[in-house]
Amino acid sequence: MxxxxxxxxxxxxxxxxxxxxxxxxxxxxxxxxxxxxxxxxxxxxxxxxxxxxxxxxxxxxxxxxxxxxxxxxxxxxxxxxxxxxxxxxxxxxxxxxxxxxxxxxxxxxxxxxxxxxxxxxxxxxxxxxxxxxxxxxxxxxxxxxxxxxxxxxxxxxxxxxxxxxxxxxxxxxxxxxxxxxxxxxxxxxxxxxxxxxxxxxxxxxxxxxxxxxxxxxxxxxxKKTSNEREARSSELPSVVEFIKNIGRAHNWEQVRMDALVRMLHRKDIYDVSALRKYWGSIRRELTLGPRSAIERALSL
Ligand SMILES: Nc1nc2c(ncn2[C@@H]2O[C@H](COP(=O)(O)OP(=O)(O)OP(=O)(O)O)[C@@H](O)[C@H]2O)c(=O)[nH]1
Ligand SMILES: [Mg+2]
Incomplete structure (x- = not known):
């Protein structure tokens, strides 16, 4: 009351x-x-x-x-x-x-x-x-x-x-x-x-x-949905690590990597398999540099 x-x-x-x-x-x-x-x-x-x-x-x-x-x-x-x-x-x-x-x-x-x-x-x-x-x-x-x-x-x-x-x-x-x-x-x-x-x-x-x-x-x-998401993201390599590795190899600045990860999280992309699956629609939003670096890392 x-x-x-x-x-x-x-x-x-x-x-x-x-x-x-x-x-x-x-x-x-x-x-x-x-x-x-x-x-x-x-x-x-x-x-x-x-x-x-x-x-x-x-x-x-x-x-x-x-x-x-x-x-x-x-x-x-x-x-x-x-x-x-x-x-x-x-x-x-x-x-x-x-x-x-x-x-x-x-x-x-x-x-x-x-x-x-x-x-x-x-x-x-x-x-x-x-x-x-x-x-x-x-x-x-x-x-x-x-x-x-x-x-x-x-x-x-x-x-x-x-x-x-x-x-x-x-x-x-x-x-x-x-x-x-x-x-x-x-x-x-x-x-x-x-x-x-x-x-x-x-x-x-x-x-x-x-x-x-x-x-x-x-x-x-x-609760069930958030547990499932957590379980999925703990099993699979996260996009945070993935982007960090590519960024290091290309000497990207931290803010650039953070912005990229935020953009992916906004689209509910948390792990590399989701990134691979939805790559077709995501790639259009990226500039040439990150786009080709990610494609190489995904072996596409
Ligand atoms: N005359 C009379 N008025 C009553 C009596 N009990 C409640 N009221 C009136 O009814 C109104 C609501 O009283 P409550 O139900 O105690 O109000 P409340 O929302 O629980 O108030 P708080 O606990 O202070 O948040 C008030 O204006 C009271 O004065 C009663 O036994 N006699
Ligand atoms: Mg009361």
Missing amino acids: IGPTGSGKTSFINIAEKLLTDKTTAITQSEGKEGTLQLEEYLPEFNFRLIDTRGYFHLDRKQFDELKNILTGKIRPGQTIVRDDDDEDLLPEQSWRTDEAPLGEQIHGVICVMEDSDPRLKQYTTRMKSIKEYLKNEGYSPVSALAFEKEEEFKNIYKRRHTVEYLSSAIGSPIDRTFPFINHLASGTDISMDPDSALNVLDILDTAVMAAEKFIRVQLQR
Whole structure:
């Protein structure tokens, strides 16, 4: 769960607990109660877990790094999410990992919670877009949850649709991955009175779990591909060595050899057999000197 402080991340978990188990353990912020400070895990009895995080006021560079540390499992559930401006230091058992956690201990899906009438919404939108971009590159497909603090705003279908459409386009979240729900804790209304909202909460979970499964498949495939590439390049003579040998024989300058290797790597040519195979299309891009030197070395 990510999102600005007070947007309703913990409330969402509390509502999901209520719907799925009828028991609630997640403690929200309300009079006298501070917001979430620790990374906490909920609903362990299911085949997924919801991880609550600390909200942000300003989505700056540091909080972007904090998000990366959470996603890669460097901050684990049970640990306090400390920030530079906090008074307290970390206890020894609270120290974060320095390396990335194994895939199983990383975060596989993201639910982004925003509040419908948050006055900060406008200033968040550009920053949210950069986060969305980052998440997309990492292979995540985030789900957006829009918390309504007033039941009547949700019940007004026209207003509800307008707010959802606004948020969806403002933060670049596709409309079929943007769901509104009522924050019953804030509105003080009865959860069982709003089946539409309850269904949306379940849809958010369902969509997030499917996205998480896809994330895992993509990560495993990425790992497999990079292992295969590594295995191939460790067996076969690399183009780096190959070009270096030719360069030495012809007294080429280092920058020239580096540029040549970079050009080949850009074309996904890492070993000599690939260079031989695709030589026909590569040779045209080379000047006469390197072209004939490489052809001689390839015995073409
Ligand atoms: N009246 C009332 N309001 C509540 C209650 N619980 C939550 N809220 C309100 O619901 C909104 C969302 O609260 P949370 O779900 O704790 O927000 P959060 O996103 O987890 O916030 P952080 O943990 O600080 O990041 C806030 O405006 C709270 O004041 C409650 O029991 N009573
Ligand atoms: Mg919270």
